Each structure stands twice: as C-alpha cells, then as structure tokens.
Amino acid sequence: MKKRILLLAGGQSGEHEVSLSSARSVLKALPQDVFEVTPLVISKEGRWLESGASRLALEAGHAETGGDLVLSGAQRANDFDVVFPLLHGPMGEDGTVQGLLTLAGLPFVGSGVLGSAVSMDKVMAKSVLAAHGVPQVAxxxxxxxxxxxxxxxxxxxxxxxxxxxxxxxxxxxxxxxxxxxxxxxxxxxxxxxxxxxxxxxxxxxMTSGKPRELEVGVLGNDAPTASVVGELRFGADFYDYHTKYTEGEATMHIPAPVPRAVSERIRELALTAFKALDCAGLARVDFFYVEATGELYLNEVNTMPGFTTTSMYPKLWEASGLGYAELVTRLVELALEAR
Ligand code: ATP
Ligand code: MG
Ligand code: MG
Ligand code: MG
Missing domain, CATH: 3.30.1490.20 (ATP-grasp fold, A domain)
Incomplete structure (x- = not known):
C-alpha cells in the first residue's frame, strides 16, 4: 500500500516562499510507487487552498490569498496516512499547526506542540538549554x-x-x-x-570574531541519532537572508573539517538539546565555533529545517548514508510510531 502523505507548505510566516521551494523538492524527489504525495498550500493569509490552486501556487512560488478557513481546510487531511507540515516560522513551525493536527488525531512528521513551541522561541529555548548545561552566548x-x-x-x-x-x-x-x-x-x-x-x-x-558555523542533523523520536557535522562558509558578514537564498553565496562542507573531538562534542550536545526541548522526528541543530578561542556554542534548534534536495539537513543525512527518499520514508515511519 502506498503511503498517502499530505504535504503542507507555504504558511503565514516570512518563510512562506522558502517552504514552497522545499515542498517542490519533496514532490519531485519522492518515488511515486511508494508515496502518494498531495500538496496543500497555505496562503499568506493562513487559508488552506484546494488541490488545483495548491499546485498552481507551488509553481508560482507563493500564494497571497484564497482558500478555505483553517478548520474546513484541515478536514481534508482525514484522507491521508500522515501529514508532513513542511512549514517554517510562526504559524507552522511553532506548535500551532501541530496542535491542530494533534486535536484532529492525525499523525504528522516532526516535533509536537511543546517541542515546536519551545524550540521556535529563541529565549525560551535558551532558558531550557541553559538548565541542561548547554553552552550558549550571553x-x-x-x-x-x-x-x-x-x-x-x-x-x-x-x-x-x-x-x-x-x-x-x-x-x-x-x-x-x-x-x-x-x-x-x-x-x-x-x-x-x-x-x-x-x-x-x-x-x-556576539562570539569573539566571526564564528565558523557548524550544523548537525538529528533524526528519531525517543532514541535519536546525530548525523555527520557540516559547515557553512560564506563571504558575508553574517548568514543573512540574501546569503541563505542566493545561489553561490554560501558553500556547504560535509563533513566539516574540524577536529574529531569538536564534531563529537557537537553531536553529543545536539542530542542533549533534542531531548531537553522534547523534539521528535527531526531537527537541525546549529553551532558557532571559534577556533582561536575554542568557543563552542549552540546557536539554535530548527524543528523544521529547510528541506530542498540541496538543503543542509538532507545533505547531512545523505553523507551519513541515508538518501533523500529514504530519509522521508524514515520520517513517515517516525510519525506513525506511537508517541
Ligand atoms: P534559520 O534560518 O537557521 O532558522 P534564524 O533566522 O533563526 O536562522 P539565527 O541562526 O539565530 O537566525 O542567526 C542568523 C545568523 O546570524 C547566524 O547563522 C550567524 O551567521 C549570525 N549570528 C546570529 N547570532 C550570532 C551571534 N550571537 N554571534 C555571531 N553570529 C551570530
Ligand atoms: Mg539559524
Ligand atoms: Mg532558526
Ligand atoms: Mg529556522
């Protein structure tokens, strides 16, 4: 039996377009004989588009208006085995959509209400991580x-x-x-x-000087594992929006050329953070490393990281032996696991 996946994309946050490009990748990369993926685009106004309008919005790369109110739109989710809320930022990655899906009794990929909400809020996440002894900037x-x-x-x-x-x-x-x-x-x-x-x-x-930016993927529910560590390099002063989404502005180095002790420490801290924040399914945990001073800080935990075939999270798993389609298969299995 094919697994029927409802892929939620777009949403009300400033990362609407980013979410749609991740969704296009998922649709293109997944084997049609294993998955039946149906995209459902949420407009910038927070309304859920019909399937035809969703396909058009995916191609256009954005949906400003249109669609059903949340509850009537969400009703359509009942026809699927699992929901993949590929949404970033507020009203998507922050526990709100996760609460709706939980109430509806629909299994979904990724963290639940608590893990999503706490990880999204940078201050709340820092308070929790501090209590678990994770090093962070002041x-x-x-x-x-x-x-x-x-x-x-x-x-x-x-x-x-x-x-x-x-x-x-x-x-x-x-x-x-x-x-x-x-x-x-x-x-x-x-x-x-x-x-x-x-x-x-x-x-x-700020870290003492421009830090090296190291990222690691975590995958699992109650027995999560960490991927190899990757590094992002760019000429810009910091990793701003333009640098993130302009082709050629940043390069990925996987595995990151750092001493083994550093990458092992990063993987260990990432798993500590995943557990402390009650994450599930997946997370990309980002670090700052200053070689000269040996400073290593956890920057943030992203519970729904960018997911195009060239995004860091899938690339980290590919380098760890799990291809894109296998990764999504695993995420669907984790969503269906009782939790
Ligand atoms: P994402 O798209 O990964 O969710 P974000 O919008 O949550 O990112 P941050 O990761 O918090 O933003 O910060 C963006 C970038 O700003 C970092 O990748 C880094 O380049 C720079 N930066 C942020 N905080 C610091 C800091 N305390 N010291 C040095 N550089 C920093
Ligand atoms: Mg970041
Ligand atoms: Mg972030
Ligand atoms: Mg993010």
Whole structure:
C-alpha cells in the first residue's frame, strides 16, 4: 500500500516562499510507487487552498490569498496516512499547526506542540538549554513595551552585552528581521525592525570574531541519532537572508573539517538539546565555533529545517548514508510510531 502523505507548505510566516521551494523538492524527489504525495498550500493569509490552486501556487512560488478557513481546510487531511507540515516560522513551525493536527488525531512528521513551541522561541529555548548545561552566548530578553516605554533601560542591557551584538525577533527564521548592531546608534533601527515582527526580541552577545558555523542533523523520536557535522562558509558578514537564498553565496562542507573531538562534542550536545526541548522526528541543530578561542556554542534548534534536495539537513543525512527518499520514508515511519 502506498503511503498517502499530505504535504503542507507555504504558511503565514516570512518563510512562506522558502517552504514552497522545499515542498517542490519533496514532490519531485519522492518515488511515486511508494508515496502518494498531495500538496496543500497555505496562503499568506493562513487559508488552506484546494488541490488545483495548491499546485498552481507551488509553481508560482507563493500564494497571497484564497482558500478555505483553517478548520474546513484541515478536514481534508482525514484522507491521508500522515501529514508532513513542511512549514517554517510562526504559524507552522511553532506548535500551532501541530496542535491542530494533534486535536484532529492525525499523525504528522516532526516535533509536537511543546517541542515546536519551545524550540521556535529563541529565549525560551535558551532558558531550557541553559538548565541542561548547554553552552550558549550571553543574551537578554526585551519586550516591545519595554523598548517603547523605557528605551534607556534596554540600551543599558545592550551595553552589558557589549557591541557588536545581534538583535533578533524571538520567533522567526531565515534571518528575517535580524541585525548585527555595531554601536549604540545601530541599536535603534535594529530594535525597531525586530519589534515590527515580534513582541519578544532577543539581544545576543556576539562570539569573539566571526564564528565558523557548524550544523548537525538529528533524526528519531525517543532514541535519536546525530548525523555527520557540516559547515557553512560564506563571504558575508553574517548568514543573512540574501546569503541563505542566493545561489553561490554560501558553500556547504560535509563533513566539516574540524577536529574529531569538536564534531563529537557537537553531536553529543545536539542530542542533549533534542531531548531537553522534547523534539521528535527531526531537527537541525546549529553551532558557532571559534577556533582561536575554542568557543563552542549552540546557536539554535530548527524543528523544521529547510528541506530542498540541496538543503543542509538532507545533505547531512545523505553523507551519513541515508538518501533523500529514504530519509522521508524514515520520517513517515517516525510519525506513525506511537508517541
Ligand atoms: P534559520 O534560518 O537557521 O532558522 P534564524 O533566522 O533563526 O536562522 P539565527 O541562526 O539565530 O537566525 O542567526 C542568523 C545568523 O546570524 C547566524 O547563522 C550567524 O551567521 C549570525 N549570528 C546570529 N547570532 C550570532 C551571534 N550571537 N554571534 C555571531 N553570529 C551570530
Ligand atoms: Mg532558526
Ligand atoms: Mg529556522
Ligand atoms: Mg539559524
């Protein structure tokens, strides 16, 4: 029997287009004799498109409007064995869609409500990981109301961390809304931008100098395993949206040329984080490594990482002996496992 997969893509976040390109890869790469994959695109307004409109949106690369309200759209999911919510960012990767699917009794790929929500919020994730002894950069949480009412107190917190520092919306991805503030003057536009996208903003101390960026894939439920470690290299000052999605701006090196002790430590920390955050199915865990000082920090855990055939997560597993189609097969099996 073919497994019937409902592939959810698009969604309301700033990563709508990224999600659609991952979905195109999944559709193209999966063997038709094993899987019957039906794409369902969620428009930027959060409505669920019919199958014809979904196919058109996939080709177009975006869906601004149209479709059914969530609950009537979601009803169609009943005809499938498993849902693959290939959605990034808020209203997709953050536990909201996972809650809907859980209530509907539909098995789905990836983390549940708790793991998704905690991992998505950079501040919440850092608090949990700190309690598990995972090394991280120093950070502060700032709320929109604090920035509006007591900006001088916010500036004082930034000074404690020192410049340059990173300013990020707490719940986003693809570097959307992220700035590197090099001075107090650059702090104001950085905070205004981040607060235009989220009510919670994180200030993060920068590593000592530009770090090396190492990433590892985790796969499994209660007995997860870690892939080989990969490295991203780029000329840009930091891994911003343009660098992430412009062909040729960044290169992947798998396995990462780092001492064995470093890659082993990374794999161990990734599994600790996966467990601590209650992740399931898959996660891509990202690290900063500064060779000169030996600093190794966990940056973040992405519970629905980019999933095109050339994305880091599938590439890491390919290098670990699991091809793209086998990887999706495994994810579907993990979704169907009782949990
Ligand atoms: P993703 O698309 O992986 O979900 P994101 O939007 O969640 O990314 P981050 O990974 O937090 O964003 O940050 C984006 C990039 O900014 C990092 O890959 C790195 O290049 C740079 N960066 C972020 N925080 C720091 C830091 N504290 N020190 C040095 N560089 C940083
Ligand atoms: Mg992220
Ligand atoms: Mg992300
Ligand atoms: Mg990142």
């Amino acid at each position: 950070y502060r949480l700032v709320l929109r109301g604090e920035w509006r009412q007591t900006p001088e107190a916010v500036v004082a917190q930034a000074r404690e961390l020192g410049f340059p520092l990173f300013v990020k919306p707490a719940n986003l991805g693809s570097s959307v809304g992220i700035s590197k503030a090099r001075s107090e003057e650059e702090l104001t536009p950085a905070l205004d931008l981040a607060f235009s996208l989220d009510r919670r903003v994180i200030l993060e101390a």
